Amino acid sequence: DAKTTQPTSMDCAEGRAANLPCNHSTISGNEYVYWYRQIHSQGPQYIIHGLKNNETNEMASLIITEDRKSSTLILPHATLRDTAVYYCIVRKYFGNEKLTFGTGTRLTIIP
Amino acid sequence: EPEVTQTPSHQVTQMGQEVILRCVPISNHLYFYWYRQILGQKVEFLVSFYNNEISEKSEIFDDQFSVERPDGSNFTLKIRSTKLEDSAMYFCASGRPGQGTTNTGELFFGEGSRLTVL
Numbered sequence: 001d002a003k004t005t006q007p008t009s010m011d012c013a014e015g016r017a018a019n020l021p022c023n024h025s026t027i028s029g030n031e032y033v034y035w036y037r038q039i040h041s042q043g044p045q046y047i048i049h050g051l052k053n054n055e056t057n058e059m060a061s062l063i064i065t066e067d068r069k070s071s072t073l074i075l076p077h078a079t080l081r082d083t084a085v086y087y088c089i090v091r092k093y094f095g096n097e098k099l100t101f102g103t104g105t106r107l108t109i110i111p
Numbered sequence: 112e113p114e115v116t117q118t119p120s121h122q123v124t125q126m127g128q129e130v131i132l133r134c135v136p137i138s139n140h141l142y143f144y145w146y147r148q149i150l151g152q153k154v155e156f157l158v159s160f161y162n163n164e165i166s167e168k169s170e171i172f173d174d175q176f177s178v179e180r181p182d183g184s185n186f187t188l189k190i191r192s193t194k195l196e197d198s199a200m201y202f203c204a205s206g207r208p209g210q211g212t213t214n215t216g217e218l219f220f221g222e223g224s225r226l227t228v229l
Contacts, residue, residue: 032216034217038154041223041225042222042223043115043202043220043221043222043223044154044202044218044220046217046218046219049216049217087154093216096141096142096159096161096166096167096206098144098156098159099156099204099218100156101146101153101155101156102153103153
């Protein structure tokens with residue numbers, strides 16, 4: 001799987017949009033970008049995924065650059081409950097491909 | 112909403128003892144995984160399981176580890192002779208093949224079983 005690079009930590013004010021960047025310059029054509037988060041020591045939680053188009057769901061938006069070498073996860077109105085470690089993972093969509101977690105970005109929402 | 116459940120939530124054991132961690136995946140899922148997370152470290156892949164056999168395993172998953180799906184609902188991880196360094200949170204996950212627009216291909220994780228080896 002392609003490697004991803006994320007900032008170690010970020011802060012965001014409560015109520016503001018949190019923008020989490022991810023670089024995945026070696027992504028291949030059949031690999032998707034997945035975002036997960038881990039709140040404290042809980043199990044990782046799926047947020048969103050995409051191939052090349054921008055995606056939005058009830059949790060977040062995912063913006064993928066045209067060359068697919070980087071992406072940004074956007075939490076539109078961050079709350080204190082969004083404080084977590086966010087993982088950007090590149091993974092093939094079909095089959096039983098595992099998720100390979102990096103160190104992620106520790107996002108702290110400031111009251 | 113369906114979820115992956117794991118038991119026990121916390122187990123304390125003596126070094127050298129056998130431990131079995133149990134997971135009930137989501138009922139229509141086909142792919143099963145175990146991960147572990149040592150305190151303060153990354154979530155690490157251990158093993159994936161499909162069609163009643165191991166699909167892939169990491170270097171961590173040595174002969175001390177085994178997995179089983181004994182009855183079509185439970186998915187277990189056994190550590191035969193625990194070591195101090197096996198102390199970690201163990202996460203089970205399950206998933207379906209990604210297909211179409213109605214299935215995200217995501218993995219669903221349980222809340223974990225914390226193993227403490229003394």
